[in-house]
Amino acid sequence: MTDATDRDEDDVALAGEFALRLMDAEARRAFARRMEREPALRALVRDWEERLATLVDEVPPVTPSPRVKARIKAQLFGTPPLRAGRGGAGPASSAAR
């Protein structure tokens, strides 16, 4: 028996699996196609994303190295990245990425 409630429950669970990135590639694509047509499905996914995102309250913040901001600005705005002084801090490979 698949009445409306079963289908609703299926969609709640599917939306949760989509938000958690648990679906295999084929199921994920199929669900994404449904999302494009069904605003209610997008709202379910959005709701899961909102709820699940609060789990990161338990993840400690970690300050990234200043070179990351410099690299981002260099990539977006062409401002030169931080010089890693002569004789260099940090591996050249990371500066070149």
Next chain:
Amino acid sequence: MTTPSDIEALIARVALGDRAAFSALYDATSAKLFGVCLRVLNDRHEAEDALQEVFVRVWHKAGSYAVNGFSPMTWLITLARNLAIDRLRARRAPMDTVDDVPDLADVGPTPEAAAIAASDRARIAGCLGELAPARADAVRGAYLDGATYEELARRHGVPLNTMRTWLRRSLLKLKDCLSR
């Protein structure tokens, strides 16, 4: 202290190409987002690359933020987590993981924004507490570590289909608890 509405205002200015706002947004949120990337990738170098990608996307996609109905930190956290998971899975199985599914943010507007009030923030933790501990751990592992069904099944020593059933039932219980 940066409030959600401060973050929202910064994103709005970034959408107009405001570099100072972009810099302020980075300063206000990068430590949290780096923590999220690091948790998934467990490698500082890769997490830095992911964080760079996150903020490059933020710069280019800030304009689409307004229509997707996310609260500002959820948008940023979801972006960071998804990009980190893409890298994690590319690392493990390079052939099979190109994720060509658009982000929710690109798919279209959702009906009505639903920012989670501070009083609600504790609720998912409380509702996870109503699940058996192993099942709550599986949900956390999927979200915070980006674990797949296969990995979760291995971690918990149960067959793959059992893990699928656990997870789906847990999601329904959570939804039930959250809408009480």
